[in-house]
Amino acid sequence: MHTCWTQGPSIGLSEMLDAREQRVKIQQELLKEHPACVVSFTLNIAGPVKVTPFTKWLYTLGIRLIQQGISEKNGQILKKTEKKTDTGWEGFFALSLEAKAIKTYLICQEESHPLGRLFDFDVLCPDGTKVSRQELGFPERTCLICGNPAFLCGRSRTHSARELQQKTLEMMNTFYQSRMSVHIGNLMQKALLYEVNTTLKPGLVDRIHNGSHQDMCRSTFVTSAYALTPYFISCALVGLSFDGSLEELPTLFQQLRVLGKQAEITMLNATKGINTHKGIIFSGGIFCAAAGYANSAFQVDLKSPALPKILSSICQSMVSGILEDYKNITPDTARTHGEKLYAYYGITGIRGEAHEGFPHVLFSGYPGFQRAYKATCSLTKAGLTTLLYYIGNAEDTNLIIRSDYETANRIQKSLSAFLNHSDYEEQLSILPALDNYFVSQNISPGGSADMLALTYFLYFLSQKDCWFEN
Numbered sequence: 361m362h363t364c365w366t367q368g369p370s371i372g373l374s375e376m377l378d379a380r381e382q383r384v385k386i387q388q389e390l391l392k393e394h395p396a397c398v399v400s401f402t403l404n405i406a407g408p409v410k411v412t413p414f415t416k417w418l419y420t421l422g423i424r425l426i427q428q429g430i431s432e433k434n435g436q437i438l439k440k441t442e443k444k445t446d447t448g449w450e451g452f453f454a455l456s457l458e459a460k461a462i463k464t465y466l467i468c469q470e471e472s473h474p475l476g477r478l479f480d481f482d483v484l485c486p487d488g489t490k491v492s493r494q495e496l497g498f499p500e501r502t503c504l505i506c507g508n509p510a511f512l513c514g515r516s517r518t519h520s521a522r523e524l525q526q527k528t529l530e531m532m533n534t535f536y537q538s539r540m541s542v543h544i545g546n547l548m549q550k551a552l553l554y555e556v557n558t559t560l561k562p563g564l565v566d567r568i569h570n571g572s573h574q575d576m577c578r579s580t581f582v583t584s585a586y587a588l589t590p591y592f593i594s595c596a597l598v599g600l601s602f603d604g605s606l607e608e609l610p611t612l613f614q615q616l617r618v619l620g621k622q623a624e625i626t627m628l629n630a631t632k633g634i635n636t637h638k639g640i641i642f643s644g645g646i647f648c649a650a651a652g653y654a655n656s657a658f659q660v661d662l663k664s665p666a667l668p669k670i671l672s673s674i675c676q677s678m679v680s681g682i683l684e685d686y687k688n689i690t691p692d693t694a695r696t697h698g699e700k701l702y703a704y705y706g707i708t709g710i711r712g713e714a715h716e717g718f719p720h721v722l723f724s725g726y727p728g729f730q731r732a733y734k735a736t737c738s739l740t741k742a743g744l745t746t747l748l749y750y751i752g753n754a755e756d757t758n759l760i761i762r763s764d765y766e767t768a769n770r771i772q773k774s775l776s777a778f779l780n781h782s783d784y785e786e787q788l789s790i791l792p793a794l795d796n797y798f799v800s801q802n803i804s805p806g807g808s809a810d811m812l813a814l815t816y817f818l819y820f821l822s823q824k825d826c827w828f829e830n
Contacts (some may be wrong), residue, residue, distance in 0.1 A: 362603055362657050366529055368412040369446045379447035386441060387484055390454045394438045397459035399426060399466070400482040401451040404504075406524030410448040413659055414532045419449040421828050422479050426453060428829060429465040433457055459483050463491040467498050473830065474535045477504055478528060504528065536828075537600040540655060543826035544648050544662075545593030551816035552585035552640065555809060558743040560791045562751070563762075563798030564809050571795070572762065572804040576634050584637050587630035588644075591623035595645040599652025609678040612653070616645050639758075639810040643710055643718075647814055650674040651821065662821045668726060672717030679714045686711075697761050705765055709757035710807060720754045721811050726818050736784055739819075745787050746815055750808035752776035758806035767801075 383400065390398045401422055405415055430437060435457035443450045455462060466481035473479070483491045493500065503513040504527050513519060556578055559566040570577050595616055602612045623641045628634070637644075650671045654660040660670055686702050694703040701707040713720060725746050733742035751759065752775035760768040775794075779787060798804065 364657075364659060365414045365533070366409075366412050368409045368415070370408040371410060371446050372408070375447050379445065379450075382443065383450060386443065386450075386452055388488065390439060390441065390452055391484060391486065391488055394454035395486045396438060397455050397457055397462060397486065398484040399451075399453040399455060399462060400484065401426060401453075402448060402480045402482075404478050404480050404528075405448065406504075406521050406528055411444075411446055414529070414536070416449065417536070418475065418478060418532060419451070421475070422481075423451050424829055425469050425473070425479070426451070426466070426481070429462060429469070430455060430457065433461055433465060435462065459485045459491050460496060464496055467493055467496065470501070471498070475531060477501070478531065504531075537597060537652075537656070539828050540826050541593050541597035541600055541652060543824075544596035544651050544821075545589055545591075547820040547824065548592040548644050548648055548813075548817050549585050549589040550820055551813045552588075552637065552644075553582065554739070554743070554816045555813040556581040556585070558740055558747070558812065560795055561744070561747060561809065562791060562795040563804040564806070569799075572799050572802045576631070576636060580631050580634055581636050584627050584631050584634075587626050588623055588637060588641065591619060591626065591641070592644060592648045594619055595648040596652040599649035599654075600656045602649075602653055602656070606674070606677045609653070609674065610681055612649060613646075613678045613682075616649055620645055639710060639807060640813055643714065643810055643814060644817070646675055646678060646714060647671070647718075647817060650678065663823070663825070665822075667821065668722040668818065672719070672722045675714055676717040679711075682711050682715050683708060698757060701757055701760060701765075707755055707757065707760070709755050710810070712755060718814070720750065721814050721818075724753070725749055725811060726815050729815050729819065732784055733819075739816075741784065741788060743812055743816065744791060745784055747805075747808055747812045748775065748779060748787055748791075750811045751805045752779055754808060754811060756805050756807035758804055759808070762803045763801060767803075771803075 383402070387398055387400055403410075403415055403418060403422070427437075430453070435455050438454040438456055440454075441452040443452075463481070463483035466479075466483065470476040470479055470481065485491060501510045502508065503510045503519070504524055505519050506513065508518075556565060557567050559568050561571065563572040565571050565573055565576060565578055565581055567578060598612060598615050598619070602609075602615075604611060620641050623645070624638060627637055627641065651662055651667075653674055654667065654670050655662055658670065660667060686699070686708065689699050689703050691700075691703045694700040698709055698711070701709065708715065728749055729742050729746040732745045733739060736742055736745075750756070752772050756768070759771070763771075778790070
């Protein structure tokens with residue numbers, strides 16, 4: 361766990377007692393102004409540090425649960441007040457709801473949510489009395505550590521503040537990483553599904569044809585995307601849980617390599633031996649881990665416009681030694697397609713792209729996609745024009761292998777020149793002819809398709825929050 365998530369100002373007993381008096385005062389003022397039920401929300405955080413990035417996130421989660429309950433009960437917020445000080449963040453709601461109804465809902469959240477034990481929802485009736493758990497038929501709250509009644513452990517000081525603090529941090533960290541990794545991994549799955557459904561892609565599988573491929577179709581890609589989702593979730597979790605520095609990220613990449621080898625087996629088993637996503641297992645796994653590490657190590661909001669630049673730096677650090685394998689390769693020793701392209705032409709393909717921090721994706725393709733989407737209001741059109749950019753500018757080893765170096769170079773020069781002097785509609789208009797040519801020549805720009813999937817992934821990250829509520 362990175363310490364940046366758990367650091368905050370330390371406060372003393374007198375400050376806590378003052379905060380308690382202030383809380384009662386706010387509750388009374390709300391009841392006087394709005395003689396209805398009042399919800400008072402605090403966090404159960406042991407130790408002298410009450411406000412950290414983790415507790416701020418937990419507080420926001422609790423507020424959302426309250427608002428969710430108000431909506432489900434068809435209530436109205438008459439007034440909302442918040443107190444955000446070093447003694448802890450607190451929220452107060454005057455509601456047009458029957459006190460027992462909202463209290464029952466909130467107790468259910470305390471009992472069922474994985475972090476419910478850290479929430480403290482008090483509900484006051486119009487006369488100022490609190491609705492108790494016992495009068496609603498619920499048992500006393502249990503101890504965070506041993507499960508015995510909390511008041512007994514508290515009275516006898518069974519557990520130290522440090523034990524309680526450590527347990528609290530473990531709970532928050534485990535839950536946060538679990539939910540965030542699923543969020544990231546599922547968005548990569550969504551990106552793969554959007555990529556295969558983007559139509560018309562020259563020489564590639566999409567909704568209306570199989571392009572230059574005889575052994576695969578759209579359903580093959582869909583099957584593969586679902587099969588690989590646990591892998592992408594695992595990559596994100598590895599990134600989220602890695603507590604090393606940027607200089608230590610090559611160690612993280614070695615973990616990804618192990619996961620990637622197993623993911624290839626999973627993919628081939630799901631597709632009956634067809635290689636649908638080998639490239640994206642590599643680049644998509646790196647992106648998921650990098651997004652997790654950015655969020656965990658630097659507290660980067662994955663919706664932040666600054667994310668691409670941060671991801672690029674992380675990726676560069678992670679794969680800093682990835683081209684070492686090529687150093688001693690010669691035309692006589694080259695065996696694989698990738699080694700031969702490097703030996704004869706100095707082409708590094710997706711390895712080189714990763715080594716440079718994915719500049720084509722993060723600094724050209726994705727910003728271009730954003731501009732195209734703003735202009736066309738269509739994810740498909742934006743995706744297609746971005747795909748053309750990748751075909752015309754990136755080192756796509758699939759494009760070269762499925763044709764030859766000279767042909768691929770000629771295609772790229774011609775396409776790049778056209779893209780530089782055409783608008784979006786003109787670019788979209790060449791797709792049928794380019795597709796016909798690619799299919800007739802058995803050309804498939806699979807590397808460019810992988811970059812398009814990464815682009816969709818970045819877009820979805822920028823649009824969707826992780827759902828922590830339940």
